[in-house]
Amino acid sequence: MGLSAGIVGLPNVGKTTIFQAITLSTTGERSNYMFSTTEPVPGVVTVPDDRLPILGALVHTKKLVPAQMHVTDIPGLVSGSSSGEGMGIGFLGAIKESDALLHVVRCFDKEGVLHVSGTVDPAADAEIVEMELMQADLQTLKRSAERVAKKARAGDAESKLQLAAFEKAIAALDGGTLLRQITFTDAEKKLLYPLFLLTGKPVLFIANVGDDDLEGSGKHVQALREYAKKTGAQVSHICGDLEAEFVRMAEDERKQFMQDLGFKESGLARLIHRAFDLLGLQTYFTAGEKETRAWVIHKGDTAPVGAGVIHTDFVKKFVRAEIYRYEDIVALKTEKAIKDAGKMRLEGKDYVLQDGDVCNFLIAN
Numbered sequence: 058m059g060l061s062a063g064i065v066g067l068p069n070v071g072k073t074t075i076f077q078a079i080t081l082s083t084t085g086e087r088s089n090y091m092f093s094t095t096e097p098v099p100g101v102v103t104v105p106d107d108r109l110p111i112l113g114a115l116v117h118t119k120k121l122v123p124a125q126m127h128v129t130d131i132p133g134l135v136s137g138s139s140s141g142e143g144m145g146i147g148f149l150g151a152i153k154e155s156d157a158l159l160h161v162v163r164c165f166d167k168e169g170v171l172h173v174s175g176t177v178d179p180a181a182d183a184e185i186v187e188m189e190l191m192q193a194d195l196q197t198l199k200r201s202a203e204r205v206a207k208k209a210r211a212g213d214a215e216s217k218l219q220l221a222a223f224e225k226a227i228a229a230l231d232g233g234t235l236l237r238q239i240t241f242t243d244a245e246k247k248l249l250y251p252l253f254l255l256t257g258k259p260v261l262f263i264a265n266v267g268d269d270d271l272e273g274s275g276k277h278v279q280a281l282r283e284y285a286k287k288t289g290a291q292v293s294h295i296c297g298d299l300e301a302e303f304v305r306m307a308e309d310e311r312k313q314f315m316q317d318l319g320f321k322e323s324g325l326a327r328l329i330h331r332a333f334d335l336l337g338l339q340t341y342f343t344a345g346e347k348e349t350r351a352w353v354i355h356k357g358d359t360a361p362v363g364a365g366v367i368h369t370d371f372v373k374k375f376v377r378a379e380i381y382r383y384e385d386i387v388a389l390k391t392e393k394a395i396k397d398a399g400k401m402r403l404e405g406k407d408y409v410l411q412d413g414d415v416c417n418f419l420i421a422n
């Protein structure tokens with residue numbers, strides 16, 4: 058499954074810095090002037106999971122394949138972007154199909170780094186960007202409403218339903234409410250889905266903190282947390298500059314450095330885990346000598362749906378699954394011991410997969 062997220066925010070707040078940190082790359086232009094990113098840049102994030110190498114070692118695997126997530130770094134948004142200021146909003150098309158938005162907000166004070174409105178004000182800064190996203194959604198909705206209005210007036214039932222859903226969304230946005238704060242019926246959601254509206258997507262605010270607030274407890278992060286709470290979003294903090302440094306270090310050096318700083322997990326791992334929570338995702342594994350791999354699915358997915366992530370055909374051709382728990386192999390060491398202990402389960406098509414299940418799917422030919 059192609060889990061994806063778009064990175065948004067004001068110019069010069071550290072979007073590209075964080076993009077590089079989480080994709081462990083040096084792709085893209087990172088610099089201290091506004092609009093250094095001029096077009097969308099795609100990247101791949103490897104989802105960190107401490108369990109994968111442990112599981113791989115226990116089954117004597119040749120290859121570890123972690124789960125991946127796609128991210129796109131885009132140019133900064135400013136007040137008026139939706140009417141052509143700055144770089145405009147044409148580039149938003151590149152993130153319209155994202156499952157979530159990562160909204161980077163500057164929470165570091167540093168005189169040398171220019172701020173688009175002069176002062177660091179996380180709540181106001183976040184709001185500026187969200188207003189532009191609202192304008193972008195309004196433009197999309199109004200265009201779509203116009204398109205269906207004629208048929209709706211002529212009595213076409215489907216068009217009437219579409220128009221009603223679009224108008225409900227337009228009214229919300231006109232009243233200053235983000236679409237993620239509105240409750241839509243399943244039928245309305247279905248009608249709105251093809252419009253890929255941005256403010257309806259789940260948002261994880263990334264508080265880009267300075268090295269003087271690695272805990273994320275300073276006033277800027279606090280202000281952002283309040284804003285997020287008010288608007289139905291979540292916050293994770295990360296020090297972009299520091300994490301971008303980690304990327305250049307060898308693994309041992311990085312571990313030592315993190316230990317010295319008292320980090321239990323890297324900002325990257327914390328961020329990904331928050332994104333997983335936000336999107337209702339979880340991980341199951343397949344484990345064998347050839348390959349041991351982490352797969353990302355939604356909480357509540359049944360075994361055939363989970364198998365479908367490996368190959369779409371598997372949903373239909375699913376027969377049953379042999380499943381054991383990651384904790385069981387850690388405790389018992391071998392699959393044989395798991396079987397002997399009666400902990401290898403056979404599950405059918407109604408089984409709901411759990412985070413940390415190790416699965417072997419039996420598929421019909």
Ligand SMILES: Nc1nc2c(ncn2[C@@H]2O[C@H](COP(=O)(O)OP(=O)(O)OP(=O)(O)O)[C@@H](O)[C@H]2O)c(=O)[nH]1
Binds near residue numbers: 086
């Ligand atoms: N002190 C400090 N500076 C940072 C941090 N993150 C980014 N910066 C600096 O902020 C400036 C802008 O960083 P970028 O990552 O290019 O910002 P951006 O949001 O991608 O900017 P645009 O693409 O122009 O919108 C650079 O000079 C970075 O070194 C941070 O955590 N702390």
Ligand SMILES: [Mg+2]
Binds near residue numbers: 074131132
């Ligand atoms: Mg950039």
